[in-house]
Amino acid sequence: xxDDIVALYRTMLLIRRFEERAAEMYTLGKIGGFCHLYNGQExxxxxxxxxxxxxxxxxxYYRDHGHALARGSDPKAVMAELFGKATGLCRGKGGSxxxxxxxxxxxxxxxxxxxxxxxxxxxxxxxxxRGGDQVAACFFGDGAVNGGMFHEALNLAALWNLPVVFVxxxxxxxxxxxxxxxxxxxxxxxxxxxxxxxxxxxxxxxDVLAVRDRVGDAVRRARKDRTPVLIEAKxxxxxxxxxxxxxxxxxxxxxxxxxxxSRDPIKTFPKLLKEKGLATDEGLAEIDQxxxxxxxxxxxxxxxxxxxxPEAIVEDVYA
Amino acid sequence: MSVMAYRDALNxxxxxxxxxxxxxxxxxxxxxxxxxxxxxxxxxLQEFGKRRVIDTPIAEAGFVGAGVGAAMAGLRxxxxxxxxxxxxxxxxxxxxxxAKVHYMSGGQVSVPMVIRGPGGSARQLAxxxxxxxxxxxxxxxxxxxxxxxxxxxxxxxxxSAIRDDNPVLVIESELLYGATGxxxxxxxxxxxxxxxxxxxxxxxxxxxxxxxxxxxxAAADTLAAEGIEVEVVDPRTLRPFDWDTVLxxxxxxxxxxxxxxxxxxCGVAAEIAAKISAEAFDELDAPVERxxxxxxxxxxxxxxxxxxxxxxxxxxxxxxxxxxLV
Numbered sequence: 001x002x003d004d005i006v007a008l009y010r011t012m013l014l015i016r017r018f019e020e021r022a023a024e025m026y027t028l029g030k031i032g033g034f035c036h037l038y039n040g041q042e043x044x045x046x047x048x049x050x051x052x053x054x055x056x057x058x059x060x061y062y063r064d065h066g067h068a069l070a071r072g073s074d075p076k077a078v079m080a081e082l083f084g085k086a087t088g089l090c091r092g093k094g095g096s097x098x099x100x101x102x103x104x105x106x107x108x109x110x111x112x113x114x115x116x117x118x119x120x121x122x123x124x125x126x127x128x129x130r131g132g133d134q135v136a137a138c139f140f141g142d143g144a145v146n147g148g149m150f151h152e153a154l155n156l157a158a159l160w161n162l163p164v165v166f167v168x169x170x171x172x173x174x175x176x177x178x179x180x181x182x183x184x185x186x187x188x189x190x191x192x193x194x195x196x197x198x199x200x201x202x203x204x205x206x207d208v209l210a211v212r213d214r215v216g217d218a219v220r221r222a223r224k225d226r227t228p229v230l231i232e233a234k235x236x237x238x239x240x241x242x243x244x245x246x247x248x249x250x251x252x253x254x255x256x257x258x259x260x261x262s263r264d265p266i267k268t269f270p271k272l273l274k275e276k277g278l279a280t281d282e283g284l285a286e287i288d289q290x291x292x293x294x295x296x297x298x299x300x301x302x303x304x305x306x307x308x309x310p311e312a313i314v315e316d317v318y319a
Numbered sequence: 320m321s322v323m324a325y326r327d328a329l330n331x332x333x334x335x336x337x338x339x340x341x342x343x344x345x346x347x348x349x350x351x352x353x354x355x356x357x358x359x360x361x362x363x364l365q366e367f368g369k370r371r372v373i374d375t376p377i378a379e380a381g382f383v384g385a386g387v388g389a390a391m392a393g394l395r396x397x398x399x400x401x402x403x404x405x406x407x408x409x410x411x412x413x414x415x416x417x418a419k420v421h422y423m424s425g426g427q428v429s430v431p432m433v434i435r436g437p438g439g440s441a442r443q444l445a446x447x448x449x450x451x452x453x454x455x456x457x458x459x460x461x462x463x464x465x466x467x468x469x470x471x472x473x474x475x476x477x478x479s480a481i482r483d484d485n486p487v488l489v490i491e492s493e494l495l496y497g498a499t500g501x502x503x504x505x506x507x508x509x510x511x512x513x514x515x516x517x518x519x520x521x522x523x524x525x526x527x528x529x530x531x532x533x534x535x536x537a538a539a540d541t542l543a544a545e546g547i548e549v550e551v552v553d554p555r556t557l558r559p560f561d562w563d564t565v566l567x568x569x570x571x572x573x574x575x576x577x578x579x580x581x582x583x584x585c586g587v588a589a590e591i592a593a594k595i596s597a598e599a600f601d602e603l604d605a606p607v608e609r610x611x612x613x614x615x616x617x618x619x620x621x622x623x624x625x626x627x628x629x630x631x632x633x634x635x636x637x638x639x640x641x642x643x644l645v
Contacts, residue, residue, distance in 0.1 A: 059388075088425070089425070090423060090424050090427065091425035093422055093423055093424075094423040094425060095423075098423040098424070100423070100425070100427050100428055101427075102428050108423075108424060110416065112411055112415050115380075115384065115411045115415065115416065116384075116416070117384075118381050118383075118384020118385050118387070118388060118412060119384055119385075119391065119412075119416065120388060121381065121384070121385040122385035122387055122388020122389035122390070122396075123388045123391065123392040125388070125394075126388070126389045126394045127392070129344065129370065130393075136388075149380055149384070152378045152381030152384075153384075153385075155378070156375075156376070156378070156382065156385060160373075315426065316421055317460050318463075318485050319421050319426075319430075319484035319485050
């Protein structure tokens, strides 16, 4: 168990270091398009995906680098995808917002807010149809809750008793709009599941152990009872909505951001590990060196990889 | 051969494919207990049970999206939209997801699903229930689109669509559900992307699909009485499109009239006419004619509706224009 807990730290740190280098590479023009970083939210993907089995399914929104890494996707292939290279997870055709890793049940990052919740319902339906005991975990932001699909998807999942775990990453902003401006009763987000008779829970999304445990409860329940669950993970993003948006923007103050950073899981979790005697400063420094090396290798791999030849443009349109 | 209605041919295709492959299931509004709004799914709930015939709420975005997800996870959903007018509510799942998943996953994940239901105008259903929207779907790479005009094609195309590994839209014709025709007893797969010469002729190619085939054939009968031999070509599948058959017919007859029920502007006929003009320009004896619905929402009043949608008289007039007879 202690090894597992240290592994959670390692995954969160890998995501943070990966995103830091992704930002750098974006600034250098090596990564294009929209690039939504996960800094600050690492504990959610890390904790939640740690609660899943390898044969479960994961569906994600466009801020998806962290989920792919937490699911075990090769950081080299993830970085190469951001670079648009042939060695990328999706051969350079998906990019930052559309990471797919089918062998890991990672069924994609989707860039239309909330619309992939229906896909998760369909995956849950397929599981149920086959009589399997997998679950489908579906991650989305608080912005998705205001769209119609959230309600259609929750209704169908509850109506049909599907093993879907909906994980809302409430980072308090839909792009540049604070949740209170966009959502009625924002303090009661997870209770929206109540209307569908669906189990729901709220968890501190900055506490990776809490996320793992509470999502773990939901996953066990979904697996055993074939019922969906909505989990709200209260988190915060430390960066702009995308790389084209400054960290502070006009929608939040520097003071607010700094205050939230005091909850940074990358800083608070190591303290806990040391207090519990699960890690030492030296051990933590070693992990940091290790993940930095992994990210360096990923960048070097992405740099050195080729793009697909022009004739591949028309491949993959049809199966 | 046996004679059966278009709706029964579709029903037969569904039954045959559900017996063949346990991954095939049906989902949609009123498909089960109600036996289908247009009775295409009649008897299937009784035969296959609730696991494989799933009634959904009136929430197209959700259940079409769920169909996409189920296909991604290895099933072969046949999702019925009560009419394609309602598919508009599910456009995101169709255009942004179903059509794109295979490409943006770099070929890792496919979406082997069928979205089917009636399209086109019906009798006095007015603007929101009478639209031929196939051009919207044909526009999108990653989708395949069929529009069967006969019971035999309806069964054969639907079966091929179910076996295809891509999202295929089978846009049936609401007014053809009761139309009868011969359907083979034996297995009869009509391949996607293969046109049919419905009626051979030497003077002018008329390219028409779905219920416009009937109008084209009626026009051909009228014109035959005047000594004009029209060749009626039904592409059957609109994407991928059988250019070879259509262009061969045009090269033979030297003239072309393209018929579609949809609106003129940016329609399927525009695409076909442009391609014919580009590929067979030197062999054409006249500009390509188009016969389409007027560019208006469909009016309710019967005479106005009739004057809006293409019919045999307008097709015959277009053929005569292509022959410089008017």
